[in-house]
Amino acid sequence: MKKQIFFLLLLISTSAVFAQKRVETSIDTTKNKIGAEFKLTVKTSVDTLSKVVFPNLKNIGALEVIQSYPIDTVKNNDRYELIKKYGLTQFDSGRYVIPAIKILINNKAYQTDSIAVEVANVQVDTLKQKMYDIKDIQPANDSLGNWWKYLLGLLVILAIGAGIYWFIKKKQKKKIEEEVYKTPIEKATSLLNNLEKKELWQKGEIKEYYSELTDIARNYIEEAIEIPAMESTTSELITGLRAASVKKKMTVSAETIENLERVLKQADLVKFAKSKPLEYEITEDRNKIQKAILTLDSSIPVEVPAEEDVLLNEAQRQKQIALQLKKKRKQRIISAAAIVVFLLAATTIFLMVTKGFDYVKDNLIGHPSKELLEGEWVRSEYGNPAVKIETPKVLVRTDLAKSLPKEGMALIKEMQSFVYGSLIDNFYLMVSTFKYKQEGQIDLKKSMDGSLQAMESQGAQNMIVKQEDYETQEGVTGLKAYGTFTRVSPITNDKERMYYEVLMFSHEGGLQQILILHQEGDKYANEISERVLGSVELKQGDK
CATH class of the missing domain: 1.20.120 (Four Helix Bundle (Hemerythrin (Met), subunit A))
Known part of the structure; x- marks a missing residue:
């Protein structure tokens, strides 16, 4: 019985080896970077009457098929060599196995070889390459595809112009009738x-x-x-x-x-x-x-007016002339105002159609974050050890002692805080420095947890937290936390989503913290945050 099993296994393995000889499998590289392409090549040699079917796959194991290349055919005497290539990729690092796939030759299945591959992370040198947040989605510059917007804007402008022209002509016609x-x-x-x-x-x-x-x-x-x-x-x-x-x-x-x-x-x-x-x-x-x-x-008999009537008529005529002059001035003002309104409306509608409502709102009506971004910035030093930073406005000293727990305040020797805005505003910026009574190594992660808990105590809800190491241009390392949270607007009483970024450093025996929060999706506030955090420079404190 054991011999029968042995021979059965030997027969199966022999058949498998034979089957693999009909199909050859290879790959251009076994090590690649995230998102890069592996090219899996499958070859088979058949006679001219054979029918070969390569599978149409979306995934091969854990790898995604991003390209299924056409079959190449090479004739060799009375046989054909068929070459099929698959473009594979993976967006997570790790070791993966490309499993065997079935190739049908004359309705008979043959297996390809399994191949192990490795996907590695892309190494980024943060000392040479500065890291930035993901930019907002930008519309494609397709002027030909948006032709209807320009046509619609032109038609609306013409309609407004025609309405104003009709109004002015009607007034002019009435005026002509009255005068003629x-x-x-x-x-x-x-x-x-x-x-x-x-x-x-x-x-x-x-x-x-x-x-x-x-x-x-x-x-x-x-x-x-x-x-x-x-x-x-x-x-x-x-x-x-x-x-x-x-x-x-x-x-x-x-x-x-x-x-x-x-x-x-x-x-x-x-x-x-x-x-x-x-x-x-x-x-x-x-x-x-x-x-x-x-x-x-x-x-109709003509009446000769008396002298008193003549004087009265002359006074009435002078009064009528004055009224006509006043009416003419009023009409000129109305006409000028109508032209200004037309030009303003035409410009606004054209910009709305071509640039979008947000562009008109931000540039004509105004946007507080945009005004901050385009204003005159200030570079100053705050706290001890000093944090040198560039901000859109000068930060104002504030007292945070009331917002910190008593047990935390007992450990602090010196604390200085400087802010712009408040936690309920659309944009808030704070720079704080701490010195502790007891010298020792400061645990940045615990300090960051305490800062985030303080934000929750101020009304932050459903907070999403992401943390990563951070390094300034001078090589000072720290910790960065960022994410979003929900708060209730004190003005509208509606829930709104806020974005925050916190930087913490343990430098010169103290703790330095930079906090920025603003409404999520505010592209101008994103640019402000990027510029502020990119300007952070830590200086030596007073000894």
């Missing part, structure tokens, strides 16, 4: 000429033509003779006109009034009975209206 039509006869004559220029009846709009024609006549009678012509029927108008001519002692003939009545009745038939006069009748009616208006105007 100084008398009812001038207004009626001008409107009759404009009516003819429209060529309404020639276009078949006879009803509209007669409506405007009679409105001109009625409006003149109402303004010049002072009877309610616009609201009266034709019979009421003629009756009132006859009565007014007697009262005002107008030398108007009965024929003139009859011709006016005839045209008004013709207009009533056109508007309400859909009558269609002939072309010569329309021309005659227009001439009758014009003649009637001129005759009525010439028949």
Whole structure:
């Protein structure tokens, strides 16, 4: 029985060795860096009638397939050598095994060799290469792909411009009418000429033509003779006109009034009975209206004003002139303001479409962090042993004794703190130095834990903490903690996410701490933090 098992195992192993001879496996390197590519090569030699299937894989073991290269075919006499390559990578350091994969040759499975590989970390020299935070996502500069934004901005600007132009033209038109039509006869004559220029009846709009024609006549009678012509029927108008001519002692003939009545009745038939006069009748009616208006105007007696009336009229004229000048100034101011509003709105909309709302808000409305970043910075020394640092504003001395536990204060010999802002502001910066009564090695990790606990006691919630070693440009080593936490805004009472960075050094027998916190996602505050922390320099204290 043992011999049977032995021979069975020998047969299986022999078959495996034979199978491996049909497939050759190799790799370009067994040691590589994180994210670098391994090229796994699989070769097989078959006759011209064989069918070979290489698997299409997304992962081979713990390694990710980033590229599946096309199969290379090399003809050698009556056989083909097929070469398939896979591009592999891994983003975690360590030792990995590329497992065997199945290759089908004429529907029969053959196994590739397993290969061990090693993925190493990328070594970074922090003395030569300064470390920076991850930058915010920047939009791609694709002006052609954003053409619709420019078109939309242009259309909005044109729409605003057209609206302002229409508003100004309407005001100007009203102003022209007020200045040109100084008398009812001038207004009626001008409107009759404009009516003819429209060529309404020639276009078949006879009803509209007669409506405007009679409105001109009625409006003149109402303004010049002072009877309610616009609201009266034709019979009421003629009756009132006859009565007014007697009262005002107008030398108007009965024929003139009859011709006016005839045209008004013709207009009533056109508007309400859909009558269609002939072309010569329309021309005659227009001439009758014009003649009637001129005759009525010439028949109105001219009153000679008394001397008192002349003085009164002159005073009224001077008052009217003053009012007109005031109105003109007001119109000029409105026009200038409209142009300024248009230019401002057009510029704002164009920038919003092309640059985005945040750009407009930050540059036109203002952003406190941006103003800090672009202001005049100050480089000063704070505390003992001194911390030399560059800040957007001069830090102000403050007393932190109340915020520290009593047992901690009992160990401190000297403490100095300098701040900008407060823990409830959108941006806060603090530099603190400590000297202890008992000399000895300071445990930075415990000190960092105490500082983070102090932040939690001030309202920080759900704190995420990451720690790493830190080294200044002068080679002084320390500890850095950074991350985010949630706090309740004292203004809106809403929860907001804050980002913080803490640097701690044990230098010259003391403890130095730099704390920065600001709203998460504030790109200007990120630049401030980067500049501040990059400027930290530790000096020797007073001995």
